[in-house]
Amino acid sequence: MSNLKFTVLRTDPSCKARTGILELPHGPVETPIFMPVGTNATVKAIYHEKLKEIGYNLILANTYHLYLRPGMEVMKDFGGIHNFSSWNGNVLTDSGGFQVFSLSGLRKIDEKGVTFQSHIDGSRHIFTPEKVVDVEHIIGSDIAMCLDVCTPPDIDYRAAKEAWRITKNWAERSIKERNSIEDFRGNLFGIVQGNFYEDLRRESAETISSMDFPGIAIGGLSVGEEKSKFNDFLAFTASYITMEKPRYVMGIGSPDYIFEAVENGIDLFDCVLATRMARNGTVFTDDGPLVLKKAIHKMDHRPLDENCTCTACRRYSRAYLHHLVKCNEMYGGMLLTEHNLTYLYNLLKRIRKSIEEGTFLSFKREYIARYYGK
Amino acid sequence: MSNLKFTVLRTDPSCKARTGILELPHGPVETPIFMPVGTNATVKAIYHEKLKEIGYNLILANTYHLYLRPGMEVMKDFGGIHNFSSWNGNVLTDSGGFQVFSLSGLRKIDEKGVTFQSHIDGSRHIFTPEKVVDVEHIIGSDIAMCLDVCTPPDIDYRAAKEAWRITKNWAERSIKERNSIEDFRGNLFGIVQGNFYEDLRRESAETISSMDFPGIAIGGLSVGEEKSKFNDFLAFTASYITMEKPRYVMGIGSPDYIFEAVENGIDLFDCVLATRMARNGTVFTDDGPLVLKKAIHKMDHRPLDENCTCTACRRYSRAYLHHLVKCNEMYGGMLLTEHNLTYLYNLLKRIRKSIEEGTFLSFKREYIARYYGK
Numbered sequence: 001m002s003n004l005k006f007t008v009l010r011t012d013p014s015c016k017a018r019t020g021i022l023e024l025p026h027g028p029v030e031t032p033i034f035m036p037v038g039t040n041a042t043v044k045a046i047y048h049e050k051l052k053e054i055g056y057n058l059i060l061a062n063t064y065h066l067y068l069r070p071g072m073e074v075m076k077d078f079g080g081i082h083n084f085s086s087w088n089g090n091v092l093t094d095s096g097g098f099q100v101f102s103l104s105g106l107r108k109i110d111e112k113g114v115t116f117q118s119h120i121d122g123s124r125h126i127f128t129p130e131k132v133v134d135v136e137h138i139i140g141s142d143i144a145m146c147l148d149v150c151t152p153p154d155i156d157y158r159a160a161k162e163a164w165r166i167t168k169n170w171a172e173r174s175i176k177e178r179n180s181i182e183d184f185r186g187n188l189f190g191i192v193q194g195n196f197y198e199d200l201r202r203e204s205a206e207t208i209s210s211m212d213f214p215g216i217a218i219g220g221l222s223v224g225e226e227k228s229k230f231n232d233f234l235a236f237t238a239s240y241i242t243m244e245k246p247r248y249v250m251g252i253g254s255p256d257y258i259f260e261a262v263e264n265g266i267d268l269f270d271c272v273l274a275t276r277m278a279r280n281g282t283v284f285t286d287d288g289p290l291v292l293k294k295a296i297h298k299m300d301h302r303p304l305d306e307n308c309t310c311t312a313c314r315r316y317s318r319a320y321l322h323h324l325v326k327c328n329e330m331y332g333g334m335l336l337t338e339h340n341l342t343y344l345y346n347l348l349k350r351i352r353k354s355i356e357e358g359t360f361l362s363f364k365r366e367y368i369a370r371y372y373g374k
Numbered sequence: 375m376s377n378l379k380f381t382v383l384r385t386d387p388s389c390k391a392r393t394g395i396l397e398l399p400h401g402p403v404e405t406p407i408f409m410p411v412g413t414n415a416t417v418k419a420i421y422h423e424k425l426k427e428i429g430y431n432l433i434l435a436n437t438y439h440l441y442l443r444p445g446m447e448v449m450k451d452f453g454g455i456h457n458f459s460s461w462n463g464n465v466l467t468d469s470g471g472f473q474v475f476s477l478s479g480l481r482k483i484d485e486k487g488v489t490f491q492s493h494i495d496g497s498r499h500i501f502t503p504e505k506v507v508d509v510e511h512i513i514g515s516d517i518a519m520c521l522d523v524c525t526p527p528d529i530d531y532r533a534a535k536e537a538w539r540i541t542k543n544w545a546e547r548s549i550k551e552r553n554s555i556e557d558f559r560g561n562l563f564g565i566v567q568g569n570f571y572e573d574l575r576r577e578s579a580e581t582i583s584s585m586d587f588p589g590i591a592i593g594g595l596s597v598g599e600e601k602s603k604f605n606d607f608l609a610f611t612a613s614y615i616t617m618e619k620p621r622y623v624m625g626i627g628s629p630d631y632i633f634e635a636v637e638n639g640i641d642l643f644d645c646v647l648a649t650r651m652a653r654n655g656t657v658f659t660d661d662g663p664l665v666l667k668k669a670i671h672k673m674d675h676r677p678l679d680e681n682c683t684c685t686a687c688r689r690y691s692r693a694y695l696h697h698l699v700k701c702n703e704m705y706g707g708m709l710l711t712e713h714n715l716t717y718l719y720n721l722l723k724r725i726r727k728s729i730e731e732g733t734f735l736s737f738k739r740e741y742i743a744r745y746y747g748k
Contacts, residue, residue, distance in 0.1 A: 040697070040698070040701040040703055041694075041697070042698060042701075042703050042705040043705075044703065044704055044705065045704040045705065045708070046705070047685065047705075047708070048689070049685075069697065069700060069701060070672065070693070070697045070700075073673075074672060074673055074693060074697070077673050077693075078675075078691075078693070084691075084693070084694055084697075085694055086689050086690055086691075086694065279704075298444065298448060299447075299448055299451050301452075311421065311423075315422070315460045316460055317452075317458075317460075319444070319448060319451075319452070319458070320415075320458055320459055320460065323414070323415070323443065323444045323448070323458075324414070324416060326443060326444075327414040327416075327443060329414055329416050329418060330418055330419040330653075330704060330707065330708070331416040331417075331418065331419065331420070331421075333704065334419070334421070334704070334708065
C-alpha cells in the first residue's frame with residue numbers, strides 16, 4: 001500500500017550513491033535530497049515562498065509538537081497541515097519517538113506505547129503506534145513515520161534488543177492500523193533500530209525491509225556517538241536495507257555526514273543543524289563553517305560565498321552580516337537561514353550532478369578536503 | 375543649505391492636513407508618510423526588498439546605535455550606511471538625543487555636550503552637536519537630526535527652560551558645523567523642544583523655524599504624557615512652525631496619533647511601535663489592534679484583514695498566525711511585522727487620498743470610530 005513512486009535514475013559505478021525521483025502526493029522530489037525541519041509547521045525564520053524558490057518540495061514536521069500544539073482539533077478543522085500552514089509542498093512527519101526520547105520530562109515505554117509529559121505544560125499523554133498513525137493521517141502527512149523506540153548510544157545489549165523487539169512489534173501494528181484506514185493518503189515508512197549492535201542492526205534492517213513499507217528509515221544514529229561509529233553503523237545498516245525503496249537517515253544534515261550517507265545509497269535526510277546554526281550566526285561554505293560573530297569579519301566586503309544565489313550572498317557583505325549577528329538582529333537569523341538552506345540545496349544538486357557524471361567519490365574527496373581546510 | 379525639495383500638493387480645506395512630495399538624495403517620498411525604524415541599520419524582522427515592495431523609501435536609523443556598533447571605522451570603510459547595509463532608499467538618522475535620554479545608564483549634559491555610557495559595554499562617550507553632525511555625515515544620512523536635549527514630562531519650568539536654551543545653542547552649533555563640511559550631502563533638521571510649557575514651546579517652534587534648517591521636527595512629545603496632553607501640545611507647537619518646510623513629529627506611529635499629527639499638518643513620523651508590537655504578536659486592523667495570542671483566534675480561518683496585501687493576509691489564517699505566536703516562532707514576528715508595516719503604509723495612502731479629495735476629517739472621524747469599536 002503506497003502512494004509514492006520511486007524511480008532510481010543513476011547509480012554511481014564505484015559506490016551505492018544514486019539519483020532518483022520520488023513522486024509524492026504533493027509533487028515530485030529529486031533525490032538525494034535534504035529536508036529542512038519545520039517542527040511547528042514552519043521552517044524557522046524563512047518564508048514558505050523562499051523555500052519553494054530555493055527548490056524545496058519536501059519538509060519535515062513533528063507529530064509530537066503538532067499533536068500538542070495546535071492540537072488535533074485544529075488540524076481536523078483545517079483538514080490537515082497543508083491547508084493549516086498553507087504549505088503546498090510535501091510534508092514528512094516524524095513519529096514523535098525521537099522527541100519523546102529527547103524532550104519529554106517523563107517517558108515510560110511499555111508494550112502498549114509510550115507515556116510522556118508535554119514539554120509545554122507538563123500534561124500527560126500516551127502515544128501508541130496506532131494513535132500515531134491516526135494522528136499523522138489527520139495531519140495529512142505525505143510521508144508518515146512509524147512510532148519507534150529510540151535509544152541512547154550507551155545502553156547494554158539486553159536493553160537494545162528489547163527496544164528493537166518493541167519497535168518491530170509497533171511497526172507491525174502501525175501497518176495494521178494504516179491498512180484499516182480506508183482513505184489513508186500518505187506513505188508509512190518503517191524505522192530500523194538496533195542501537196550499536198551489529199546483529200540487532202542487521203536483523204532490524206532486514207526485517208523492516210521485508211515489511212509492507214514503501215520507504216525505510218535508519219533511526220537511532222547521530223544520537224551522540226562518535227563520527228567514526230556513525231560512519232561504521234550507517235554503512236553496515238544500509239547494506240542490509242533493500243535498494244528498491246527510498247532510504248532515509250534521520251537526523252543528519254552537515255555536509256560531511258551528507259556525503260557519507262549518499263555514498264551508502266541514502267536518498268533522504270533531515271536535520272535542525274542548518275537552521276539552528278544559522279540562527280546562532282554560523283553558515284556553511286565550501287571552506288567549512290564560518291562563524292560570523294568573529295571580529296575578523298568586521299570589515300570584510302566579500303559575500304559569504306561567491307557562488308551562492310541566496311539574498312545574503314547576492315546583496316550583503318560579511319561585515320553587515322557580522323553586524324546583524326553581533327546586534328542579535330532577527331534579520332541576521334533570517335538571512336543566514338536562507339543561506340544555509342540554499343547552500344545545502346545547491347550542495348545536493350552538485351552531488352546529484354556528480355552521480356550522474358559518475359564522479360561522486362572524487363567530488364566527495366575534493367569537497368571534504370577543502371571543507372576541512374586540507 | 376539644503377539637498378531636498380519639498381512641494382506641497384494639496385491642503386485639506388478644513389484643517390492643516392496636506393499632501394506633498396519630499397525629494398531627497400535617494401529618491402522622492404510622498405507625504406505624509408510613516409518611517410519604519412531601523413535602529414541598527416536593519417528594520418527588525420523584514421527583508422529590505424519587502425520594505426521597498428511595500429513602498430517605503432525612507433527609513434530611520436539611530437546615530438547612537440551605529441556610532442557604538444558597527445562604529446565609525448566600519449562606516450567610513452563602507453562609505454556610509456547605504457553601502458554598508460545595502461539599502462538604496464533614504465535614511466533619516468536620529469541624533470542620539472533621545473537614545474541617550476532613554477537607554478544610557480549615565481547621562482551628563484552640560485553646555486559642551488552629553489557624556490553617556492554605552493548600553494552595550496558600559497564604555498564612556500561624549501556627543502557634542504558638532505560631533506553628531508560629523509558622525510551623521512559619515513553615516514551619509516539623507517536627513518540628519520540635530521543633537522537636542524530631550525526631557526521627561528514631569529520637570530519644572532526652570533529645568534525645561536534650561537534644556538531648551540541648550541537645545542537652541544546646540545542647533546546653532548550644528549548648523550555651523552554642517553556649513554563647515556564642504557561635501558555635506560544630507561539635510562540637517564532642527565528639533566523643537568520646550569517640554570510641556572506653552573511659552574517655551576512657542577519660542578522654540580518660532581526660533582527653530584527661523585533658523586537655516588530645511589526641515590523641522592517636534593521632539594519631546596510622546597514621552598509618557600497623557601494622550602490629551604500630547605494632542606494639545608502637538609496642535610499648539612505645530613501652529614508656530616513654518617508651513618514652508620517638511621514637518622516631522624518624532625516617536626509616534628499608532629493610527630490614532632498619526633491622524634492627530636496629519637490633521638496638524640505633520641508630514642513625517644516614526645515609531646518602533648508597529649514593528650515591536652508585531653514581534654509581540656499584536657497587529658493593526660481597521661477594527662483596532664488584534665492580539666494574536668488570544669485563544670479566540672485558534673480556529674479562525676479568516677485573514678487578519680480582508681483588504682490587506684501583505685503575505686500574512688494573502689496566505690495565512692488567523693489560526694496559523696495564532697499558532698506561530700503561541701510557539702514563539704520567528705516566522706510569526708516576520709509575518710506580523712510585514713503586516714503592520716504594510717498596514718501603516720496603506721493607511722497613509724488612504725489618508726493622502728482623503729486629503730486630495732478634501733475629505734480628511736470625515737475619514738478621520740469614521741476611521742477612529744471603527745478603530746475604537748464605537
